[in-house]
Amino acid sequence: MFYALLCYHQxxxxxxxxxxxxxxxxxxxxxxxxxxxxxxxLGPVARLLPTTAATTLRKDQDPPLVLDGPFAETKEQLxxxxxxxxxxxxxxxxxxxxxxAANPGGSYEIRPVGLFMDGGxxx
Amino acid sequence: xxxxxRAFGPVLTAARPQAVAALLRYFRDxxxxxxxxxxxxxxxxxxxxxxxxxxxxAAWLIFVGRNVALDSVRxxxxxxxxxxxxxxxxxxxxxxxxxxxIDGAHYRDDVLRLxxxxxxxxxxxxxxxxxxxxxxxxxSIGQIARAFLVSETAMEQRITRAKARIARAQAxxxxxxxxxxxxxxxxxRLGAVAAMLYLVFNxxxxxxxxxxxxxxxxxxxxxxxxRLLLRLFPAEPEIMGLAALMLLQHARAPAxxxxxxxxxxxxxxxxALWNRTFIAEGLALLDKAMRHRRPGPxxxxxxxxxxxxxxxxxEETDWAQIDLLYGTLEIMTPxxxxxxxxxxxxxKLRGPEAALAMVEPLGERLSGYFHYHGLRGALLMQLGRTxxxxxxxxxxxxxxxxxxxxxHIRSHLDGLK
Numbered sequence: 001m002f003y004a005l006l007c008y009h010q011x012x013x014x015x016x017x018x019x020x021x022x023x024x025x026x027x028x029x030x031x032x033x034x035x036x037x038x039x040x041x042l043g044p045v046a047r048l049l050p051t052t053a054a055t056t057l058r059k060d061q062d063p064p065l066v067l068d069g070p071f072a073e074t075k076e077q078l079x080x081x082x083x084x085x086x087x088x089x090x091x092x093x094x095x096x097x098x099x100x101a102a103n104p105g106g107s108y109e110i111r112p113v114g115l116f117m118d119g120g121x122x123x
Numbered sequence: 124x125x126x127x128x129r130a131f132g133p134v135l136t137a138a139r140p141q142a143v144a145a146l147l148r149y150f151r152d153x154x155x156x157x158x159x160x161x162x163x164x165x166x167x168x169x170x171x172x173x174x175x176x177x178x179x180x181a182a183w184l185i186f187v188g189r190n191v192a193l194d195s196v197r198x199x200x201x202x203x204x205x206x207x208x209x210x211x212x213x214x215x216x217x218x219x220x221x222x223x224x225i226d227g228a229h230y231r232d233d234v235l236r237l238x239x240x241x242x243x244x245x246x247x248x249x250x251x252x253x254x255x256x257x258x259x260x261x262x263s264i265g266q267i268a269r270a271f272l273v274s275e276t277a278m279e280q281r282i283t284r285a286k287a288r289i290a291r292a293q294a295x296x297x298x299x300x301x302x303x304x305x306x307x308x309x310x311x312r313l314g315a316v317a318a319m320l321y322l323v324f325n326x327x328x329x330x331x332x333x334x335x336x337x338x339x340x341x342x343x344x345x346x347x348x349x350r351l352l353l354r355l356f357p358a359e360p361e362i363m364g365l366a367a368l369m370l371l372q373h374a375r376a377p378a379x380x381x382x383x384x385x386x387x388x389x390x391x392x393x394x395a396l397w398n399r400t401f402i403a404e405g406l407a408l409l410d411k412a413m414r415h416r417r418p419g420p421x422x423x424x425x426x427x428x429x430x431x432x433x434x435x436x437x438e439e440t441d442w443a444q445i446d447l448l449y450g451t452l453e454i455m456t457p458x459x460x461x462x463x464x465x466x467x468x469x470x471k472l473r474g475p476e477a478a479l480a481m482v483e484p485l486g487e488r489l490s491g492y493f494h495y496h497g498l499r500g501a502l503l504m505q506l507g508r509t510x511x512x513x514x515x516x517x518x519x520x521x522x523x524x525x526x527x528x529x530x531h532i533r534s535h536l537d538g539l540k
Contacts, residue, residue, distance in 0.1 A: 010134075010137065011354075012137035012138075012351065012354070013133045013134050013136075013137040014133075015137070015347050015350055016132075016133040016134075016136040016137040016347065017133050018340075019343070021133070049400070049403060049404045049407060050350055050404065051354070052350050052353040052354055052357070052363075052366065052408070053404050053407040053408055053411070055411055066414070067358075068357040068358045068363075068411060069354075069357035069358075075178070075179065104130065105130075
């Protein structure tokens, strides 16, 4: 089963990390990610640029409306995601706990994936 | 500080602008607002590790800071004289009402007002920067003093003087009002704050050597505050332009100086060292800004920086576009410095002779400007007019403000035979 791990955190707090603090978190995460990759459990991983770089298309009207900023103003923002191949929710939660220990604060939403296409585009 | 308490550092830093701004609106006194916030932080570091951090740290800090400061104001007032009743007219407010006001629409204008007060026109630029770094960013006096290469005592005095000046201005006719601003006023405040943030950025950007390490955080702080402004005012193309400009310039930081501290010019930088994430964010913001079709000087400067960022080698730089953009900038913000920059593009497009013809008429207004003499010397050197080039470089050296600038010109002089 594929799970999406959606990473929510207070963006202004993450933006207040010093370069060293940021690097330290990324290094700790890399240790977990490398093991997941070796075990064949890791799909695409993305860290998103700040929500200030986001644009939203409101398509509930015609013509759709283009708005600056993220979809919703929330206390915590979607800052990144993982796609994981796990046997069940317990395994996904275990991985989430491990990643969470490397990067405390905020929340992970664990969402089973219905359709997954590896579209082939690479950054 | 314990490991746990240290983890709350970024939380306090992130909450600071909103909390200090709200406390300032409440107490209408910068010192008191700052003290209240400091005290609230101390209590947070005692309480949060035990009870867990609150869901809304800024609201918690505002609420606790307000109560603590009210207590101390009351205590002090009792020792001196009875407080005028109306000074505390709303001390009876229920907690919920306070929280509602904190979260309300005031928030954006509160933070903008706090930043705007720091860039009071009576304050010289260096004091504006120091004040913003102290009050909004919460940098320590020591950190700011190191960035400005002055002693902590001198910086302490500078900030105290700046605060006193603002307190005087606030008490007088020219004080910044605490009512929410109208649209025109808000736009003016945004413009002044943007200019101040760019000063902070440039203060961090313009140095090499030992000071560079102490000043690099200023660039990142300016970028962080620009992102904060954008979260508050997400549809302002010039704020997007400012953030893009700073990100695109700061992306070059790892390539700008050699190990011995000498300047590496844009055309000689190792572009593999440029920070690709900053470039991506800068380009994304510029893209968003241009959709608004309300161009301004920051967007144009960001567009110029973007053309450099997009060129994978110096030779691929689109100088024709850069020339056009500087032409636009000359119309928007006419200045001999802009024309001087345009002359660099002209030298690439049409050669040193055309560029020199553009530079020479600026001599009267830029005779005290390092880069004028540096560029003029370089153009004369390209034209083989060695004697005049030497004179130009000598004039530049005498005006250099950093050892790196002087060393760069000296390397040109050494090349002249």
